[in-house]
Amino acid sequence: MNAFSVTNPALSEKTEGLDEWESAVIDLFLNASNSFGLPKSYGQIYGLLFCRDQALSMDEVMDLLQISKGSASQGLRALRQFRAVSSTFALGDRKERFVAEICLRKLVSGFLREQADPHLDKGLSRLQQLEGLLEGCVSKDSRIR
Amino acid sequence: MNAFSVTNPALSEKTEGLDEWESAVIDLFLNASNSFGLPKSYGQIYGLLFCRDQALSMDEVMDLLQISKGSASQGLRALRQFRAVSSTFALGDRKERFVAEICLRKLVSGFLREQADPHLDKGLSRLQQLEGLLEGCVSKDSRIR
DNA sequence: CAGTTTGTTCAAAAAAACTTGAACAAACAC
DNA sequence: GTGTTTGTTCAAGTTTTTTTGAACAAACTG
Numbered sequence: 001m002n003a004f005s006v007t008n009p010a011l012s013e014k015t016e017g018l019d020e021w022e023s024a025v026i027d028l029f030l031n032a033s034n035s036f037g038l039p040k041s042y043g044q045i046y047g048l049l050f051c052r053d054q055a056l057s058m059d060e061v062m063d064l065l066q067i068s069k070g071s072a073s074q075g076l077r078a079l080r081q082f083r084a085v086s087s088t089f090a091l092g093d094r095k096e097r098f099v100a101e102i103c104l105r106k107l108v109s110g111f112l113r114e115q116a117d118p119h120l121d122k123g124l125s126r127l128q129q130l131e132g133l134l135e136g137c138v139s140k141d142s143r144i145r
Numbered sequence: 146m147n148a149f150s151v152t153n154p155a156l157s158e159k160t161e162g163l164d165e166w167e168s169a170v171i172d173l174f175l176n177a178s179n180s181f182g183l184p185k186s187y188g189q190i191y192g193l194l195f196c197r198d199q200a201l202s203m204d205e206v207m208d209l210l211q212i213s214k215g216s217a218s219q220g221l222r223a224l225r226q227f228r229a230v231s232s233t234f235a236l237g238d239r240k241e242r243f244v245a246e247i248c249l250r251k252l253v254s255g256f257l258r259e260q261a262d263p264h265l266d267k268g269l270s271r272l273q274q275l276e277g278l279l280e281g282c283v284s285k286d287s288r289i290r
Numbered sequence: 291c292a293g294t295t296t297g298t299t300c301a302a303a304a305a306a307a308c309t310t311g312a313a314c315a316a317a318c319a320c
Numbered sequence: 321g322t323g324t325t326t327g328t329t330c331a332a333g334t335t336t337t338t339t340t341g342a343a344c345a346a347a348c349t350g
Binding site: 039040041068069070071 | 337339342347348
């Protein structure tokens, strides 16, 4: 913040707040996000980007949704990881900007890849050791058919 | 618990504990359950029933998994609600007994119906009020194409 | 180089979810 | 009816997850 910065927030970065319909859409995704066991903030961020044609910076996301830097950073990273949002650097701009990936198929498969696999990996290795156990059981345990 | 009850737990209701392979399977479902944002206990219960051919009572589930009455009751109800387990009353038996529904397609669709719908209901009504808002916006807001 | 801007990380605080256990209700047996 | 068994509910305690904000690192500007 230097001596030339504007003091009127409405002029600083076109952050005029949310339209009524945008709040509604954001809430919609917030609830959907909740339903799938994801943090609310993920849903909010995706919802916001979903509403906007223009790509938004992290600052704008923070301001518009009233969330902290940490939440914005982590939320955006997660959403990027499962391909729900993509980011671009406009030429000659240091700010990274984000847009929503609108193809829901991608979103879901990305979510499953990121969310399910890490845990199921542990499970998978256990399944293998299980096969071994099963073989040993077949003869002595009648429960296995 | 009356004067005739047996004191040796191994004889009371054939609750001999879990086989090694059963523990492994239960762990598997526990982790999967976690991945989908469901309580651990749901996964454990489903995993246990998944292992057993015989239908189990709530008591047996509690004993074998070392979980409380409340957890067992609520877990079983939830699993029943999205058709992951079904219950039967053996003739002349007051105990309800539970078995796992093995068709995973049913499980997933049941999960989605139960988990997503209640929240998305709120969202849906919001979507309708949204339509109204949108119509009013089309003329004045160039963002909407 | 020093000063900014931008984004990440992580420990602590806050919020949310899960589990427990005791109290309760319903159904049954005698 | 009384006494027992079976299952549900819910407030309180516990655990887990999410959010925050300050400290940090990296990249850029002049």
